[in-house]
Amino acid sequence: MNRIDRRFSELKRAGRVALVPYVTAGHPSPAATVPVLHAAVKAGADLVELGMPFSDVMADGPVIQNAHERALAQGTGLDQVLEMVSAFRRDDVDTPIILMGYANPIERRGVGTFARQASEAGVDGLLIVDCPADEADDLQGQLRSHDIHQIFLVAPTTTDSRLNHAARLAGGFVYYVSIKGVTGAASLDVDSLAPMIKQVRARIDLPVAVGFGIREPAQAAAVAAVADAVVIGSALVDRLDRCESVDEAVVVVREFLAPVRQAMDNSAPVSVEETA
């Protein structure tokens, strides 16, 4: 069983909403990534998203873009990302890892080779930002045969036919993008979330994670009341960017995520009643 599925069923039983931090591999330094991931788990992360550095991150805002550029400048390519996943897995065999990135580095490696290598390293899910469901049919077989879920973004504007297409291909969870814009651009409107998530659930029978625009504990708590998972990226990456040592990065992750976790746990999760 894929770790993502196992983790979400555990969470459902526990009535707990998943906290999913995003960090860019190799940022602020290659040495920091594995300790940062472990620190995130200790601070209450249930799944982790690891960004694969790319030179042209068209769908990301300045914070993530800067992180990718810094990571690339320090030599973090696909090989290094997979090594980081393997290193993480030596001490953590349970926390699901989702790789998030862009299509070209994966195409260059070859989808089949990439899927095999990622699976061997211990990757559980893959989100290719610039590969919507429309273009993803060819990937599907390769990823499935290596038990890697393909995660899709859905937006308030995603049409029913595209939702249905994504539903056929998606595994693990769906990533609901709550705002118009790039990562880290604006704050999300929590009030509009509940009805939208309901629509997504009607089409796709998977847990719904919400991301883009969540930057503080109160927002995370509000989202946790309606979603199955809360993704935090830019706000965390921005703080990591200022860290000058691995130790500092570890402290920053803990101090940033712990209050988010606490706020989420104090908010009333809706997912429990759905379990019944």
Place this chain on the structure above:
Amino acid sequence: MVEQALKLEQREALPDLGGHFGIFGGRFVSETLMPALEELDAAWRRYMKDPDFLAEMDRDLAHFVGRPSPLYLAENLTRQVGGARIVLKREDLNHTGAHKINNTVGQGLLARAMGKRRVIAETGAGQHGVASATIAARLGMECVVYMGAEDVRRQAVNVYRMKLLGAQVVAVESGSRTLKDALNEAMRDWVTNVDDTFYILGTVAGPHPYPAMVRDFNAIVGREARAQMLTEYGRLPDALVACVGGGSNAIGLFYPFIDDTEVAMIGVEAAGRGLSGQEHAASLCAGRVGVLHGSRTYLLDDDSGQIRHTHSISAGLDYPGVGPEHAWLKDCGRARYVGVSDTEALEAFHNLTRTEGIMPALESAHAIAYGLKLAAELPQDQIVLVNLSGRGDKDINTVAELEGIEF
């Protein structure tokens, strides 16, 4: 050849509804951008069949742009090379000095028809930025132009021109600080402000519908040239030559000739300091298939799939990808693609200026350089039609700098 003929027969259906030219093209974008592309796709399909829209576009192309642009028989050049006759399609005589205005007139009118009040654009050499700022001024729209910081430096005159036209020019400091980074930034703006903003993309690259739409708006070049050849020369040319960065002037010229299989089509890429090294921008000659800026196409990347920094003397060709339809034309063999170096382009720049009294843009000088080479190899009864896609005023500073001249 059978395969090529088959592929050409299927061409009417290209691109398909998802924007694919064979394996190329498509919509490789974040889900957040999809609704904007779908809205644009629907509007484009609708208005390209709307007689009132088309009539207004034709009026603007005639009276605002100054179309049709003439064919010019370059007799001095022809004598100089002693081979095929060299005919130039004078897109340099258009309002704002390049073919780019054909596309911005079309997209500008489309933006207005869709009720958008704000247009954004990316630009390399500045020609597309100027053409966008021009149409925005004419239609009374707010205009923001994204331009790589390196290009802002190289093309100071065009930057000032855009500001005079009322546009805001944003210097993009990320990545290689050139065209590809400007395109990334424009996409970010669009996805954030999609309700009131229209993105006037300047070339036949990017996600569907841009490659097909920008082609359609530039195909006026080839339609005119084809009719002019028949009227003025009583025949079609033997070869078409055009420079290729993203590929909009080339596809504009090529497209109406695709079924005339006796007409050779040659795209000229920027070989920069040589195709054997890394300092060029020749994605069709020296690249491989990947995904960039929303479509699958030929591109220049390193072994880990990172997009490479490119080099060309001309900012407008300095781009690591290429329009997907060119990728398709290359693979099915209907067009071929060659490289011309900085030095050769510069020579052609001087040659055309001195020989014919026409100063070409450095981009177009690449096409001129190859056109001369090709004409020299062909018999005198043949005709090589070269697209002179833009004029060279904007490049005077670049040329002077290379020759150590300070003003």
